[in-house]
Amino acid sequence: MRISIRFKWTALISIVILMAYIFVGVLAMRTVQNVASVNEIHSFTNKLLIGGIVVFVIGVLLSYFAVTMVLNDLKRINKTIDDLNKKPDSDSRIKLRKRNDEVYDLTVNINKMLDRMQAYTNQQKEFVEDVSHELRTPVAVLEGHLSMLQRWGKDDPQVLNDSINSSLQELKRMQSLIQEMLDLTRVEQIDSAYLEQTTEVKPLFTQVYNDFKMLHPDFVINFDDDIREGSKVKIYRNHLEQVLVILLDNAFKYSADRKEINFAASTNSALLEVVVQDYGLGIAKKDLKRIFNRFYRVDKARSRKRGGNGLGLSIAKRLIEIYHGSLEVESVVGSGTVFKIELPLIQEAPAEDETSKGE
Template identity: 55%
Template sequence: MSLAFFVVFGIFSTLIYTSVTRGLLTSETNNVRDTMSAVDSRFNVYHTPLTQDQVHHRLSPHVPRKNLGRDQEGRLFTENPEDFYRDSLSKQLTRGDLSLVLYNDQGQVLFQSGDISADFAKTDVQKKIVLVNPKHGPNYLAVTMPIRSSSTHKIIGYAKINDGLRNYHHTIEELHRNIIATVLVVLILSFVLGYFLTQPLVRRIHQINRTIDKIDEDPDSQARIPVQQATDEITDLAERFNHMLDRMQEYTNQQKEFVEDVSHELRTPVAVIEGHLKLLQRWGKDDPQVLDESIDASVNEISRMKKLIQEMLDLTRAEQIETNYTNEITQANATIEQAYNDFRMLHPDFKIDLDNTVPDNTQVQIYRNHLMQILVVLLDNAVKYSKDRKEINLSTSTENGMLSIAVQDFGVGINQQDLQRIFNRFYRVDKARSRESGGNGLGLPIAKKIVEMYKGTITAESAVGSGTVFRVNIPLVNKNKINM
């Protein structure tokens, strides 16, 4: 606001300064023009070239003889200029810092008054008033005009008129002083106004600081910055800050929910194992059939707990990829073919097709075990949900600097409502079937986290009864980076 105030004041001052200087210069120009008319009307009555006597007679009839003199070249001059300015022309010359030189038709000086150079050049003769800017000294107005006889229209002499612009320069200097004084007043006023105008902003910043201090003391605090009914930048900042705090609170709640979900997932196998052990402790150990069933059930639950813990560790490690594995490089084809061969061996009853168009020696910006983990998660997921048509298509290619992986199954498919949540932790489309197959709902979230940590993308397309396609894109290694 202070800057805008200064800009407006600067424009206003410039306009005033320009208007005043232009007006003063126009006034001085008109004064010179009036003098030109007075000189011309005074001497154009003669038919012959001007002489010193004619000039003296027409220009200074009231000058006392004792004040008249002649210089070394015989030119008339007056020792007391005040005696010269007695008639109408003299009064015209007194309207400012005017000087006059009169010449005959040959350019010889007949009369000179004031501080003016008597040098004469016919090239300077014109009725155009010009503003002269000398290298040393102030500027002034000058004109050299011919004097023509009113009857014969012949040139009978010349007149040179200068206006030293004394009043003009005095007024401009006064204007400069006034502008400087005004600038100082405006500067002080802007500081005072700026202080009072910034106080509300300072108070808002203090509110933000107090809110931050409260959250530092209690991360679960619901403290928020008070939002006022305004449209300034501080209000916008406060709204954004509150939104950020809400997001942080949401993340905190998600972490709490994660811990609660893990506790719930562990509670069930622990309860199952505890129930079987108590059964065996009471009487089941004497019954071979009950003993075998309890041992088998306990082993299965322990295996599921072990897998759950491992997946939780994998998810935690995936969140640390950006710190520990950003420079890892992997040969794409070797890892893809290993995952393909492993699943063909583990599931001989499945028809697993591989369509690999990745060029040899293609390197991808990912840790090898993480790429293998992504492939395992997607292929294992396809196996679990392909009960009727046991067929899986694995296709890989490179385009636009990315390694593209697509895993397609022809299983039960996923409806659109569930498709939006399959990457959420512990989310299972069919909880009964997932528990049967040992799924904990962490495989896809782990794969998604790994892909995102390596600046890639993972998406899913599905139709109920027709199967599902997972697509993954992971950046290839920049060739320039390899050369470095």
């Protein structure tokens, strides 16, 4: 265990002074005993005693100085934590000069913990604000239709029918939003048991391709399967399927006149690489960095019309990152968008040679 550098120097200086004093005293005593009278020996002993007291006082003062400095640091830590208790939103942090001791290490760890807590608090606050904002529109639409029906619309069959259809549409959107919020919450709190699950890649990708081919017969889906037989990744099967569904669903939703999707998957010695490409409207450069943010939509009106809530890509990216993969995006406005996934493959142990088995 490391000792505070102040205590190291204090102890070292005190010990050196004390040892030097004892050594000089013993040497002097022997010399005096050989050449001096009893009175001189008595006088020297008194001086030696006084010197010992002085050395002791110096050691105490040095220790007091070191302890006082450590206590001052602890007071700073305590004051900062006190301030944060009174004002949780504060971004105050403990400030100490960089040095190599335990108090500084403790300060660094406390500051890191405070940063994580503040990030979590900000995330929760943003989440509540975003949810409130997202729910405000469908609730306002429902309120408007119901108020209209209450006043006069119930007597007009056409108005009644339109209002009911619009209300049902908004209710479905709210249901979808709530489901996606639950999915996002589950992603943030994935059971550790899922992290040990493995998935064979080839059958899953074939199944997802066939599902979307059936759902979108009017689209051309170019499926490029270059997956090595038996390849596996360390990810829960449903989570990988969920990510693929999110990306492909977005590709179909935001395709323009050219109804064509590229869906490619390949494996090399270390990675599973997946590409989902559409030839749709594309995403502006200023929006690319934010499309993985929760509730972010490039075009809110367009997304609402297509049933998007702005949570799917957040869920997909978080899932991939939890399993130590990456999800990147490239896009050109008017030309389309490409999403790329990389996940580490499980490295299979080489099969034992038949010759070695025989031996």
